[in-house]
Amino acid sequence: DGGITQSPKYLFRKEGQNVTLSCEQNLNHDAMYWYRQDPGQGLRLIYYSQIVNDFQKGDIAEGYSVSREKKESFPLTVTSAQKNPTAFYLCASSGRGIYYEQYFGPGTRLTVT
Amino acid sequence: KNQVEQSPQSLIILEGKNCTLQCNYTVSPFSNLRWYKQDTGRGPVSLTIMTFSENTKSNGRYTATLDADTKQSSLHITASQLSDSASYICVVSLSYNTDKLIFGTGTRLQVFP
Numbered sequence: 001d002g003g004i005t006q007s008p009k010y011l012f013r014k015e016g017q018n019v020t021l022s023c024e025q026n027l028n029h030d031a032m033y034w035y036r037q038d039p040g041q042g043l044r045l046i047y048y049s050q051i052v053n054d055f056q057k058g059d060i061a062e063g064y065s066v067s068r069e070k071k072e073s074f075p076l077t078v079t080s081a082q083k084n085p086t087a088f089y090l091c092a093s094s095g096r097g098i099y100y101e102q103y104f105g106p107g108t109r110l111t112v113t
Numbered sequence: 114k115n116q117v118e119q120s121p122q123s124l125i126i127l128e129g130k131n132c133t134l135q136c137n138y139t140v141s142p143f144s145n146l147r148w149y150k151q152d153t154g155r156g157p158v159s160l161t162i163m164t165f166s167e168n169t170k171s172n173g174r175y176t177a178t179l180d181a182d183t184k185q186s187s188l189h190i191t192a193s194q195l196s197d198s199a200s201y202i203c204v205v206s207l208s209y210n211t212d213k214l215i216f217g218t219g220t221r222l223q224v225f226p
Contacts, residue, residue: 004156031212042117042202042216043157050212058213090156099145099164100211104156 003027004105006091011110013085021076021108023091031094032074033102036060036087043090049074078110085112115140117217119203125223130193134220136186136203144208148177148188151200151219160188160201193224 004025013019025032031050035043045058049068063082068074074093078085088109092102117138126132138146145164149157161170161177163186169178174191190197200219207213 033212040218042218043214044216045213048212056212088154092156094212099147099162100206101147101159101162102214104149104158106156107154109154 004091004093004103006089006105006108008108009106011108013110013112015112016080017112018077018079019085019110019112021078021089021091021110023074023076023105024072025074025091025093025103025105026072027093027095027103028071029093029095029103030071031096031100032068033092033094034058034064034066034074034076035090035092037090037107038087046076046089078112085110115205115207115215117203117205117215119201119217119220121220122218123221123223125225126193128193128195128224128226132190132193132222134188134190134201134203134222136188136217138184138186138203138205138215138217140184140205140207140215142208143181143184144206144211146177146179146186147204147206147214148175148186149202149204151202153199157202190222195224195226198222198224 033048034046049055091105148160151157165181202219203217
């Protein structure tokens with residue numbers, strides 16, 4: 001997990017409520033990413049940011065929003081428009097080395113009832 | 114369509130035994146291939162990264178091979194330990210967009226004493 005923190009570990013919300021997941025990194029990485037993981041499926045990219053104050057939609061951005069006001073932080077808001085928000089959410093960051101290796105945080109399990 | 118397929122879906126072995134996990138991909142143009150280990154409820158941790166010019170790479174008891182011609186990779190685990198119980202995910206990076214990774218669904222490995 002080294003250098004990337006996500007909080008909280010578990011999050012419970014009622015349907016219709018927005019919820020924000022925290023992601024912080026101290027690796028001095030420019031790029032940060034949000035993924036969603038569902039049972040039996042590969043990780044899917046929600047949003048990514050290559051630089052402060054800029055971000056791009058991934059493959060499944062609908063119902064999510066992000067901000068990148070600081071290099072270290074990339075919070076994800078799961079809005080009430082997301083139809084199936086219950087999932088395991090992973091944040092990652094990447095330097096600009098030859099492999100552009102992504103380092104993952106410990107994840108947040110969100111349950112919406 | 115860019116895809117990564119892994120086999121088997123799950124595998125049970127006895128402690129001390131060796132095993133090999135398979136990954137086939139149809140991603141093009143290819144940049145590099147990664148193997149991650151993910152413990153239950155945790156974020157993935159990188160084991161190896163290989164470019165198209167690398168045929169094999171080792172990380173302790175883990176050895177990954179890559180055949181870029183047949184678009185196949187394998188991860189060999191030697192002398193398995195109980196701590197090897199995890200999901201192993203094959204991930205391929207596109208050469209024109211290193212921010213977008215193509216994830217396999219993983220192989221769930223269980224090592225029993």
